[in-house]
Amino acid sequence: xxxxVVARKELRDVRGSRRTRWLLGAVALLFVVGGYLLPIxxxxxxxxxxxxxxxVSVVALVVPLVGLLLxxxxxxxxxxxxxxxxxxxxxxxxxxxxxxxxxxxTAALGAAIAVxxxxxxxxxxxxxxSFEAGTVGAFLLGTLLYGAAFVGVGLAVSTTxxxxxxxxxxxxxxxxxxxxxxxQLRGVFLALLDYLGLADGTMPDWALxxxxxxxxxxxxxLVDGFFAGVETGPYLGPxxxxxxxxxxxxxxxxxxxxxxxxxxxxxxxxxxx
Numbered sequence: 148x149x150x151x152v153v154a155r156k157e158l159r160d161v162r163g164s165r166r167t168r169w170l171l172g173a174v175a176l177l178f179v180v181g182g183y184l185l186p187i188x189x190x191x192x193x194x195x196x197x198x199x200x201x202x203v204s205v206v207a208l209v210v211p212l213v214g215l216l217l218x219x220x221x222x223x224x225x226x227x228x229x230x231x232x233x234x235x236x237x238x239x240x241x242x243x244x245x246x247x248x249x250x251x252x253t254a255a256l257g258a259a260i261a262v263x264x265x266x267x268x269x270x271x272x273x274x275x276x277s278f279e280a281g282t283v284g285a286f287l288l289g290t291l292l293y294g295a296a297f298v299g300v301g302l303a304v305s306t307t308x309x310x311x312x313x314x315x316x317x318x319x320x321x322x323x324x325x326x327x328x329x330x331q332l333r334g335v336f337l338a339l340l341d342y343l344g345l346a347d348g349t350m351p352d353w354a355l356x357x358x359x360x361x362x363x364x365x366x367x368x369l370v371d372g373f374f375a376g377v378e379t380g381p382y383l384g385p386x387x388x389x390x391x392x393x394x395x396x397x398x399x400x401x402x403x404x405x406x407x408x409x410x411x412x413x414x415x416x417x418x419x420x
Contacts, residue, residue, distance in 0.1 A: 149239045153247025154254075157221075161255045167217070171259035174213055177205065178263025182270035195282040198271045199374035206290060207363050210260070211297045211326050217252045218301020219318035222415070223311050245412045249302050253295045253404075260290050285373060289397060293366045296403035303411030329361050352388050355381055359391065362403045368396040 161167050181202045185193050188201070222244065225231040234244065264287045272278030304317045333350075336358055340346035346354065359368065359382060371377040372393025382391045389395070 150243040150246040150250070153234075153239060153243050154251040157248050157251030158255065161251065167255070170213060170216065171255060174209065174256070174259040175263035175266070177209055178202065178260070178267040179270065180267075181205065182267025185271055193271050195268050195271065195279040195286070196374040196376075198268055199282065199286040199370055202267070203367055203370045206293070207366060208326060210256075210290065210294045211363065212322060214256060214294050214297025215301040215304075215318045215322055217256055218249075218298040219304050219314050220311055221248045221252060221302055222305040223308055223314045224305075226309055227311055241416045242412060245302070245306065245408065245415060249299060249408050252302070253291075253298045256294045256298060257291045260294055261287055264290065282374065286370070289366065289369045289373070289400070292397065292400040292404055293362060296362045296400055296407075299404050299406070299408035299411075303407035306411035306415035325361055325363055329363065333358060350381070352391065356390055359396075360399050362400060365396040365399040365403070369393050369400065372396065 161171075182198060185198055185201045193201075222231065225234065231244070235241065239247075264283060268278060268283045300321055301318055304314050304321065308314050308317070336354070337346060337348075337350055340350065340354055341348070345351070350358065359365065368382050368391075372383050377383045381387060383393065
């Protein structure tokens with residue numbers, strides 16, 4: 148359980164950083180503001196499911212940014228300062244460091260999301276609509292997975308370089324690719340498939356799965372399927388295969404939460420400090 152000691156230390160560092168506290172406070176406030184705005188946006192009796200659908204676009208923008216900010220300097224910063232060498236001279240190995248830091252940073256982001264979601268959903272409930280604990284809990288779990296995915300990606304970036312500048316640039320590139328650019332690449336993806344003779348004007352289902360495996364698209368599909376009741380489109384329509392549905396989207400988010408950080412550790416354990 149050496150990773151637990153690392154995680155507790157990391158949580159103390161998070162609490163001791165004014166910038167990080169403000170960042171996490173802004174995340175919680177975002178959900179609270181959403182809960183305030185929904186009832187006055189024109190929906191007379193909003194539900195908790197309406198709250199999830201209302202928040203999805205802003206969550207898909209802000210949570211990746213905060214997750215990457217929390218993760219991308221976690222290891223490389225300590226490596227550059229020499230603190231990582233000191234830490235590894237104690238009875239901790241590199242797996243303890245990666246697991247402890249990932250869990251601590253994910254827990255910090257998760258706590259901010261949980262406070263915000265519960266408070267925001269409560270505003271929707273009182274006095275305007277109805278609070279559904281199961282719906283709120285499911286939305287919270289899906290959003291936690293989404294946040295953990297980007298903490299994991301940021302931490303993976305942090306394990307693969309010795310330069311904080313490179314880590315920051317890589318994290319920024321990941322954010323731009325996944326949040327700003329990916330949704331615009333469908334035409335490029337389809338054109339490439341047509342050129343290779345793998346499509347005929349429309350994407351086959353297996354290509355839709357690959358294209359839609361990006362964490363932001365998976366998160367939107369999860370919210371649309373579970374909370375918005377969307378039953379149209381190539382992913383959630385009645386003719387869509389099961390692997391384009393919301394349950395597989397949730398599984399993909401879990402893979403994003405664990406996969407990059409696992410690959411980052413495998414790279415990290417074989418590198419020199």
